[in-house]
Amino acid sequence: MKKIAVIGYGVIGKRVADAIALQDDMELAGVCDIISDWRTQNAVRKEYDIYAATEEAADKMKSEGISVKGSMEGLLKKIDLVVDCTPKNIAAKNVEIYKAKGIKFIVQGGEKHKTTGHSFSAENNYKSAINLDATRVVSCNTTSILRTLTALKRADLLDYARGTLLRRATDPWESHLGGIMNTMVPERDIPSHQGPDAQTVDSDLDVVTSAVKVPETLSHMHYWNVKLKRQATKEEVLNALKTSSRIKLIQYDQGLVSNNTIKEMFLDMGRPWGDMYEVALWEDMLKIQGDELFYAYVVDNQAIVIPETIDAIRALTGIETDGAKSILKTNQSLSIV
Known part of the structure; x- marks a missing residue:
């Protein structure tokens, strides 16, 4: 059992902590933050050990009735690996601490590739991460790009890809702070x-992306135009996409006509927060014209990287050296079917 710490108990951190707690080959040693509001209070209700990142934070937590197990420094002495889910300016400072203490660490996609020298996507390069000291789980959008294009590449169908991303303006819980209204920002x-971020994982990908920020917060939406190496049938393309267990084919004609209806489906499925760990790709919208492929999908910006992070923990700590076995184990724990 490897002991794992989560530093930063926000949108990603709380989901990573819950996912770690579901695994039988790793243990959540504690969560660490500076906040003492409802977010940390919920961590207390889940009986997670709470650590304070600063003395000031510890005093504030105690004044709010939170039992503080110790300091961030104390937590780091007890663990085999840390998952840093703090904002990027904070994470960059924390990385220096982890390196100085010789602690394995994982950062999220907001950090630059050079922070770790390795960027991770489970279905792409699990093997290259085994027993490394650090990796970076790429961003939500980049994760979706890698899953879909890699599936096509495995089937020897992919020549090059051009994608347009409609990006959510902010995370849902921060809509009152940083959202946009009645505008679109390219x-x-x-x-x-x-696109360049995906190439940090697979340098052979010929991919170009453009992005527009839109006034909604539920998810991102992608439109892709892929040049195929050869003419292929729709069935061949769908079979290629089905080789990824983390792509969920959905039907527009079954009422899944928007990101909010897709979110509702995952809520009805009983997923925590309605989280969608998979790329939700419209099967009946997918079209082929000659050697060109067109498709669209939705990305849950809060959830898609959670299974990747669990797999990255296994790779870095050497718990599991077979990427396929780790992916299967993670999928089962998170009810990814």
Whole structure:
């Protein structure tokens, strides 16, 4: 049993903590943050050990009736690996602490590739992460790009890909702070950062992305135009996509006509927070014209990287050296069918 710490108990951190708690080959040693509001109070209700990142935070937590197990430094002495889910400016400082203490660590996609020298996506490069000191789980959008394009690449169908991303304006719980209204904001640079980010995992991918921020918070939506290496049938393409257990084919004609209806389906399935760990790709929208493939899908920006993070823990700690076995184990624990 490897002892894992989660630093930063926010949108990603709380989901990573819950996912770790579901595994039978790793143990959640504690969560660490500076906040003492409803978020940490919920961690207390789940009986997670709470650690304070600073002395000031510890005093505030205690004044709010939170039992503080210790300091961040104390937590780091007890663990085999840390998953840092803090905002990127904080994570960059924490990384120096982890390196100085010789602690294995995982950061999220907001950090640059050079922070770890390795970027991770379970179905792509699990083997290359085994027993590394650090990795970076790529962002939600990049994870979706890698899952879908890698499935096509495995079937020797992929020549190159061009994608347009409709990006949610902010996380749902922060809509009152950083949302946009009655406007759309294009990213200035083409390619947007997601295409080059995917190439940090697979340098052979010929992929260009452009992105637009839109006034909604539930998810991202992608539209893709893929040049195939050869003419293929729709059935061949769908069979290729089905080789990824983390792509869920959905039907527009079954009432799944929008990101909110898809979210509702996952809520009805009993997923915590209605989380969608899979890429939800519209099967009946997928079209082929000659050697061009067109498809669209939805990405849950809060959830898609959670299974990847669990797999990254196994790879870095050497709990499991077979990527397929880790993916299966993670899928089963999170009810990914």
